[in-house]
Amino acid sequence: xxxxKLKFNNKxxxxxxxxxxxxxxxxxxxxxxxxxxxxxAKVISLFDGDEDSECASIIRLATEQxxxxxxxxxxxxxxxxxxxxxxxxxxxxxxxxxxxxxxLDRKQLVFQFTADNRVDFRDLAKELASIYKTRIELRQVGxxxxxxxxxxxxxxxxxxxxAQYLNEMDTVSINMAKNQKLALNPSKxxxxxxxxxxxxxxxxxxxxxxxxxxxxxxDTVKTDEGEGVVTSVNICNRTYKVDxxxxxxxxxxxx
Numbered sequence: 001x002x003x004x005k006l007k008f009n010n011k012x013x014x015x016x017x018x019x020x021x022x023x024x025x026x027x028x029x030x031x032x033x034x035x036x037x038x039x040x041a042k043v044i045s046l047f048d049g050d051e052d053s054e055c056a057s058i059i060r061l062a063t064e065q066x067x068x069x070x071x072x073x074x075x076x077x078x079x080x081x082x083x084x085x086x087x088x089x090x091x092x093x094x095x096x097x098x099x100x101x102x103x104l105d106r107k108q109l110v111f112q113f114t115a116d117n118r119v120d121f122r123d124l125a126k127e128l129a130s131i132y133k134t135r136i137e138l139r140q141v142g143x144x145x146x147x148x149x150x151x152x153x154x155x156x157x158x159x160x161x162x163a164q165y166l167n168e169m170d171t172v173s174i175n176m177a178k179n180q181k182l183a184l185n186p187s188k189x190x191x192x193x194x195x196x197x198x199x200x201x202x203x204x205x206x207x208x209x210x211x212x213x214x215x216x217x218x219d220t221v222k223t224d225e226g227e228g229v230v231t232s233v234n235i236c237n238r239t240y241k242v243d244x245x246x247x248x249x250x251x252x253x254x255x
Contacts (some may be wrong), residue, residue, distance in 0.1 A: 003049040004058065006032055006041035007165075009101060014044070014167040017056035029062040037103035040070045044165075066104065073102035077109065080132060084111055087124055095119045098141070098149050110137045114146055144169050147193035154191060154199075161198050169198070176200040179207045181235060210235050213254055225250050 002019045017032050024030055028043045034056035081100035088095055095115040102109050109132055113119075121138050128136045141149070148162035148169075162169070177189045177200055191197045215221050219230045221242055228244035238254040 003047055004043045005045040007044050008039055008041045015056045017058050019058050022058050031059045031062055031066055033057045033059050037107050038105040040104050077102045087127060091124050093119055098146050106134055108135045110139060112139045112141050112149060115140055143193045144195050152192050170201050172196040172201050176204045179204055207235060210238060223250050223252055
């Protein structure tokens, strides 16, 4: 069956949805049913796939009224965010609100926040529900998710990957930076969220393959010109230089 990838709220959240034979194309704005709520989303790709009962479902192409309702919801959610900030102070809660979002049908109002520890927000949720007469969700997220919500530009000068298309936050380790022989300078290998750059993972598998058989700087190895110490390694070219006492720097290639 025909499936579509949908992007919600222009904040990186991506879901797979059944098109239900509705004539959509890339760039179409649609109304999608997901988790028993209706949301506005944009089609970013189309493909054939197997039906999955957990898939979201496209209900219709968005109408002008849907667009107007969405604009109204954004304004209402921003007002709710300001109200929630006041209530957070009232209840003296150690939490930092990021944003608030209404579903298109206003069946749910979601607040996202960061906190250093778990927060008991039951009283806050009750008061919000009494004010807005809808289902309230207070969602604690990490700093990487905050960057995804807020957006911004990465060190490459492009929009953050997490805000564009990353739906799942993969684990990124310092070993990935070491595999690529990058300087372990936080200002160079950390993103705007303060965590390791997501893009370190993109080429890690390839770097691991290219490293196979290469020595480390400082290793003592034998060459055709004699034994020496490895002074530098070029992973991409699969070459390394060896300081051989009788010949100086000798380049060895594994290609």
